[in-house]
Amino acid sequence: MNPERTKAxxxxxxxxxxxSIKTVSRVVNNEPNVRQRTRDKVLRSVRELRYQPNAAARxxxxxxxxxxxxxxxxxxxxxxxxxxxxxxxxxxxxAGYTLLLRPLTLPxxxxxxxIRQFALNARVEGFVLPAPLGDLPEVxxxxxxxxxxxxxxxPREPAPDEINILCNDEAAxxxxxxxxxxxxxxxxxxxxxxxxxxxxxxxxxxxxxxxxKHSLPYSARLVRQGYFDFDSGQAAADKLLNLPEPPSAIxxxxxxxxxxxxxxxxxxxxxxxGDLSIAGFDDTxxxxxxxxxxxxxxxxxxxxxxxxxxxxxDKLNGSAAKAPEAPFECEVVIRESTAHLA
Amino acid sequence: MNPERTKAxxxxxxxxxxxSIKTVSRVVNNEPNVRQRTRDKVLRSVRELRYQPNAAARxxxxxxxxxxxxxxxxxxxxxxxxxxxxxxxxxxxxAGYTLLLRPLTLPxxxxxxxIRQFALNARVEGFVLPAPLGDLPEVxxxxxxxxxxxxxxxPREPAPDEINILCNDEAAxxxxxxxxxxxxxxxxxxxxxxxxxxxxxxxxxxxxxxxxKHSLPYSARLVRQGYFDFDSGQAAADKLLNLPEPPSAIxxxxxxxxxxxxxxxxxxxxxxxGDLSIAGFDDTxxxxxxxxxxxxxxxxxxxxxxxxxxxxxDKLNGSAAKAPEAPFECEVVIRESTAHLA
DNA sequence: GGTTTTGTTGACAACGCTGTCAGCTTGCTG
DNA sequence: CAGCAAGCTGACAGCGTTGTCAACAAAACC
Numbered sequence: 027m028n029p030e031r032t033k034a035x036x037x038x039x040x041x042x043x044x045x046s047i048k049t050v051s052r053v054v055n056n057e058p059n060v061r062q063r064t065r066d067k068v069l070r071s072v073r074e075l076r077y078q079p080n081a082a083a084r085x086x087x088x089x090x091x092x093x094x095x096x097x098x099x100x101x102x103x104x105x106x107x108x109x110x111x112x113x114x115x116x117x118x119x120x121a122g123y124t125l126l127l128r129p130l131t132l133p134x135x136x137x138x139x140x141i142r143q144f145a146l147n148a149r150v151e152g153f154v155l156p157a158p159l160g161d162l163p164e165v166x167x168x169x170x171x172x173x174x175x176x177x178x179x180x181p182r183e184p185a186p187d188e189i190n191i192l193c194n195d196e197a198a199x200x201x202x203x204x205x206x207x208x209x210x211x212x213x214x215x216x217x218x219x220x221x222x223x224x225x226x227x228x229x230x231x232x233x234x235x236x237x238x239k240h241s242l243p244y245s246a247r248l249v250r251q252g253y254f255d256f257d258s259g260q261a262a263a264d265k266l267l268n269l270p271e272p273p274s275a276i277x278x279x280x281x282x283x284x285x286x287x288x289x290x291x292x293x294x295x296x297x298x299x300g301d302l303s304i305a306g307f308d309d310t311x312x313x314x315x316x317x318x319x320x321x322x323x324x325x326x327x328x329x330x331x332x333x334x335x336x337x338x339x340d341k342l343n344g345s346a347a348k349a350p351e352a353p354f355e356c357e358v359v360i361r362e363s364t365a366h367l368a
Numbered sequence: 369m370n371p372e373r374t375k376a377x378x379x380x381x382x383x384x385x386x387x388s389i390k391t392v393s394r395v396v397n398n399e400p401n402v403r404q405r406t407r408d409k410v411l412r413s414v415r416e417l418r419y420q421p422n423a424a425a426r427x428x429x430x431x432x433x434x435x436x437x438x439x440x441x442x443x444x445x446x447x448x449x450x451x452x453x454x455x456x457x458x459x460x461x462x463a464g465y466t467l468l469l470r471p472l473t474l475p476x477x478x479x480x481x482x483i484r485q486f487a488l489n490a491r492v493e494g495f496v497l498p499a500p501l502g503d504l505p506e507v508x509x510x511x512x513x514x515x516x517x518x519x520x521x522x523p524r525e526p527a528p529d530e531i532n533i534l535c536n537d538e539a540a541x542x543x544x545x546x547x548x549x550x551x552x553x554x555x556x557x558x559x560x561x562x563x564x565x566x567x568x569x570x571x572x573x574x575x576x577x578x579x580x581k582h583s584l585p586y587s588a589r590l591v592r593q594g595y596f597d598f599d600s601g602q603a604a605a606d607k608l609l610n611l612p613e614p615p616s617a618i619x620x621x622x623x624x625x626x627x628x629x630x631x632x633x634x635x636x637x638x639x640x641x642g643d644l645s646i647a648g649f650d651d652t653x654x655x656x657x658x659x660x661x662x663x664x665x666x667x668x669x670x671x672x673x674x675x676x677x678x679x680x681x682d683k684l685n686g687s688a689a690k691a692p693e694a695p696f697e698c699e700v701v702i703r704e705s706t707a708h709l710a
Numbered sequence: 711g712g713t714t715t716t717g718t719t720g721a722c723a724a725c726g727c728t729g730t731c732a733g734c735t736t737g738c739t740g
Numbered sequence: 741c742a743g744c745a746a747g748c749t750g751a752c753a754g755c756g757t758t759g760t761c762a763a764c765a766a767a768a769c770c
Contacts, residue, residue, distance in 0.1 A: 033488075035726060046750040051728060059748055078489065082427035083726035086755045090728095091424070100454070104446030104653065112442070112471065124490065127469065129454065146375075147420065148466065256657055285657045292659045311446065312654035315598055315627045317634045377756060388720045393758060401718055425756030428725045432758095715768070724759080729752105736747070 034075035043071040054079055081124075085149070092123045094338060095150035097141060097159060100129035103282070105311045106156075106327060110179075113331025114154050121339050126150065130159070132222075138168045145174060152176060152338045154331065158223040175341050177334035182224025189337045191330045191351065195225050198323045198356035199232025202305055203277060205321075205358065207240050210367035211275040211303060214242075215266040217252040217259060217287070219279035219307075229279045229307060248273055252283045259283025263290035267302075274302065274367055281306035281313050281322055288316065288363070299365035309359050319361035326354050376417035384413040396421055423466075427491070434465045436680060437492035439483060439501060442471040445624070447653045448498075448669060452521075455673025456496050463681050468492065472501070474564075480510045487516060494518060494680045496673065500565040517683050519676035524566025531679045533672045533693065537567050540665045540698035541574025542581075544647055545619060547663075547700065549582050552709035553617040553645060556584075557608040559594040559601060559629070561621035561649075571621045571649060590615055594625045601625025605632035609644075616644065616709055623648035623655050626662055630705070641707035651701055661703035668696050 036054075040047040045068060052060050053068040054077075060068075071077070085091045096114055098107055111127065118125040128144045130137060144150065153176040159165050160181030166188075169176050177189035184190035206214050216233050219226030230249075237244050247269060250262035259278050263286060266273055278284035284306030291302050298304055298318055306313065309324035333351060340348065378396075382389040387410060394402050395410040396419075402410075413419070427433045438456055440449055453469065460467040470486045472479060486492065495518035501507050502523035508530075511518050519531035526532035548556050558575050561568030572591075579586050589611060592604035601620050605628060608615055620626035626648030633644050640646055640660055648655065651666035675693060682690065 037726080047727080048729095048750055048752095049748090052749090055728085059746095061748065064748080080428070080726050081489075081491065082424045082433070083755090084728075085424035086422070086428050086725085086757085087727035088729075088755090104450050108446050108449070111469070115469075115471070124468065126466065127453070127457075129457070147423075149423070282657070285654075289657070289659055312627075312657060315624070315631070315654060316658045317631055379756080389757085390720060390722095390759095391718085394719090397758085401716095403718065406718080422756050425725090426758075428727085428755085429757035430725090430759075711770105713769080715766100717764105717766070719762105719764080721762085722760090725755105725757090727755090729754085731753105732749105732751085734747105734749075736745100738745080739743085740741100 033080075034077045036077070036079070038075055039068065039071045039077045042075060043068045090342075091149035091151055093126055093148055093150050094118050094123050094152050094154060094335065094342075095126050095128060095144065095148060096154045096156070097128045097130055097144070098156055099158060100131050102156075103280075103308060103310050106308065109327035110154075110156055110331045113328040114335040116328075117332050117335035117339065123335075123339055123342075125335075132158075132162075137162070138164050141165065141168060142172065145172060150174065152342050154334050154338060155179065155181070156331075157181070157225060158220070161222055161224045175338060177338040179330055179334050180225060182227070187347075189334065189341065191334045191337075192353040193325050193330065193356055194353045195228040195325075195356060196232040196235070198358060199229040199277075199307075200236045201232075201358050202307075202321075202323060203233045203236035204240070205360070206275045206277065206303060206305065206364065207236060207242065209275075209303065209364065211273075212242060212367075213248065213271060213273045213275075215263075215273035215276040216249045217262040217266075217276065217278040217283050218249065219252060219283075220254045221251070223254070226279055233277060252279060254280050254282060256282045256286040256289070259286025260290045261286075263287040267291070267294060267296075275364065276302065276304050278304070278306050281308045281310040281320060284320055284322070284363070285312065285316060288318075288320075299363055300368065303364040303367075305364050313359075314361065318363045321361045321364040322359050324357045324359050326357075330354055375422075376419045378419070378421070380417055381410065381413045381419045384417060385410045432684075433491035433493055435468055435490055435492050436460050436465050436494050436496060436677065436684075437468050437470060437486065437490060438496045438498070439470045439472055439486070440498055441500060442473045444498075445622075445650060445652050448650065451669035452496075452498055452673045455670040456677040458670075459674050459677035459681065465677075465681055465684075467677075474500075474504075479504070480506050483507065483510055484514065487514060492516065494684050496676050496680060497521065497523070498673075499523070499567060500562070503564055503566045517680060519680040521672055521676050522567060524569070529689075531676065531683065533676045533679075533696070535667050535672065535696040535698055537570040537667075537698060538574040538577070540700060541571040541619075541649075542578045543574075543700050544649075544663070544665060545575045545578035546582070547702070548617045548619065548645060548647065548706065549578065549584065551617075551645065551706065553615075554584060554709075555590065555613060555615045555617075557605075557615035557618040558591045559604040559608075559618065559620040559625050560591065561594060561625075562596045563593070565596070568621055575619060594621060596622050596624060598624045598628040598631070601628025602632045603628075605629040609633070609636060609638075617706065618644065618646050620646070620648050623650045623652045623662060623664055626664070626705070627654070627658060630658065630660075630662075641705055642710065645706040645709075647706050655701075656703065660705045663703045663706040664701050666699045666701050668698075672696050 156179040160178035179191045252258040305321040309322045313320040498521040502520035521533045594600040647663040651664045655662040
């Protein structure tokens with residue numbers, strides 16, 4: 027009752043509640059086979075003593091570390107990482123799990139060794155695997171071999187019987203392209219994303235579908251390969267704008283590249299969106315901070331990360347596998363970098 | 369010798385080396401009073417068996433959790449956080465420490481309770497305390513009360529006998545202002561940073577000093593309060609540009625606000641830097657991605673975080689306190705948002 | 711050379727939980 | 741109402757370290 031100076035242990039709770047430590051353990055871990063009255067009694071003592079199980083003892087005694095690892099590509103957009111982390115943490119913390127971060131620098135020939143070391147050293151029980159790590163074949167393979175469950179966020183090829191968090195990239199790309207078509211654009215350039223990212227193919231597919239639906243011709247000359255970075259976006263824009271019949275709109279597979287396109291357009295004295303409409307993907311922090319603010323697509327990353335962490339923890343806790351989630355909806359954010367063709 | 373299927377324990381090492389487990393423990397923890405020959409023998413076995421001490425057992429047996437906490441303001445610039453985290457992790461990982469992140473949303477009336485809970489639950493041994501958390505009086509006070517050491521990064525008032533990582537914000541601000549003066553600007557607006565950030569006062573001081581050195585009059589009308597966010601930067605720019613004698617250059621206390629200024633200038637049809645020179649602080653990710661790329665000041669955050677984590681771990685390991693570090697140097701990055709007065 | 715001091719090593723008890731298993735209660739069956 | 745299964749509870753042995761303390765060896769001292 028009096029605020030103890032030293033932290034309460036399971037023994038203190040057991041004594042106060044008049045039961046054995048094992049029963050306290052059962053209650054705290056929500057195990058079955060405890061009478062309701064006993065359970066209540068224990069829970070009261072737990073509250074009164076502000077008992078918090080000692081994580082180290084728990085891990086040593088049982089076999090569970092309650093550590094969830096979040097590995098990610100270090101070069102990823104920070105806002106993406108931040109949303110990812112916040113979402114996962116928001117679920118892990120109240121569930122009593124510790125979330126550990128581990129950046130990875132790609133390409134990394136020793137990536138499996140790095141992940142293995144991290145998993146072993148940090149005693150990671152399960153991984154949240156955001157893009158593009160889920161797309162590297164060796165990463166899921168390693169985790170399967172190590173028998174560590176994981177929740178893949180937007181993997182290229184969702185494996186059945188595993189946790190996959192998807193979003194309808196393709197549909198969003200389709201809508202964005204359609205938006206430009208509706209605005210009167212007929213020559214629409216497209217800058218592909220990094221080929222190692224599953225999302226790249228989907229975004230490209232959505233673009234082609236929209237052209238098809240509106241019976242616009244597809245021209246390979248209007249499509250350039252990019253790598254999700256500013257410079258490759260600028261370089262691609264340079265090529266596209268040098269075309270004999272340059273596009274009146276350019277769709278870049280992410281905002282960084284779109285920013286590169288704007289940069290290149292400005293350098294040529296083109297007005298955006300007057301002379302050239304530009305749209306991106308991801309709604310990064312600076313999308314609304316540059317001039318003109320960027321039309322783009324927003325993924326509900328935080329929600330996706332929450333769901334990933336939640337399903338993963340359910341699995342770690344031995345819950346029955348849930349039915350696969352429906353893909354998350356992306357949202358097209360229309361700002362001022364796109365306009366009707368003059 | 370043969371690759372064991374299960375992880376080696378201290379007993380395995382002891383048996384292989386022909387010593388007691390206690391001696392192995394001594395060697396692994398670099399304790400004194402072990403003969404060199406014995407030490408070598410043990411270390412060889414450690415390597416051969418790939419022995420890694422079990423962190424949970426270590427914590428339970430001894431009292432050290434080897435967890436370093438990094439608490440931060442969630443609204444902070446992502447690139448700042450990213451550099452901070454990478455720097456700290458880079459030191460913690462090889463030192464055998466786990467780095468745990470905990471975002472905080474300010475203002476938070478229960479901040480001390482949140483930090484206390486985090487420290488207790490995660491058994492944090494020491495904190496890295498980046499700006500602006502070191503500037504809130506209650507945070508250092510709480511940690512002192514809990515007797516948890518911390519390394520403050522750019523605190524407003526560095527406490528003696530504690531770990532403080534400083535940088536010469538003021539000198540950098542001075543240089544930046546001087547740059548504008550050298551470019552012929554005589555009416556230079558200044559947008560202050562958030563009053564809760566220690567850096568705000570320093571940046572402002574550097575500005576005033578530069579004016580003074582060059583005998584330019586200081587006018588309070590040219591100074592507006594901002595809050596480090598885009599909107600407050602834009603609002604401040606609006607006021608400044610409405611002045612009867614508007615400034616020909618504006619210095620914003622961070623890049624977000626500088627972006628707001630550019631935004632406002634564009635909205636008024638002003639050309640940057642033709643009609644208005646603009647400079648910021650922090651060299652955030654988008655500084656070089658907007659048009660025009662921003663003249664700004666770069667702090668060596670990664671290095672500062674590395675130093676913070678290193679000194680903190682030294683302290684946790686009981687090393688003698690080092691002499692205080694000299695402040696880190698900021699670097700003025702000159703890009704295209706500033707130019708000579710026409 | 712005996713005695714003290716210092717250095718080196720090991721035995722063993724924590725640390726605070728969970729897992730196993732046995733024992734005691736209930737409630738149910740026939 | 742005996743007999744048995746299922747539900748509930750507790751005793752106790754780990755889990756892999758570190759801390760304490762005692763024992764012994766080596767070096768330093770008088």
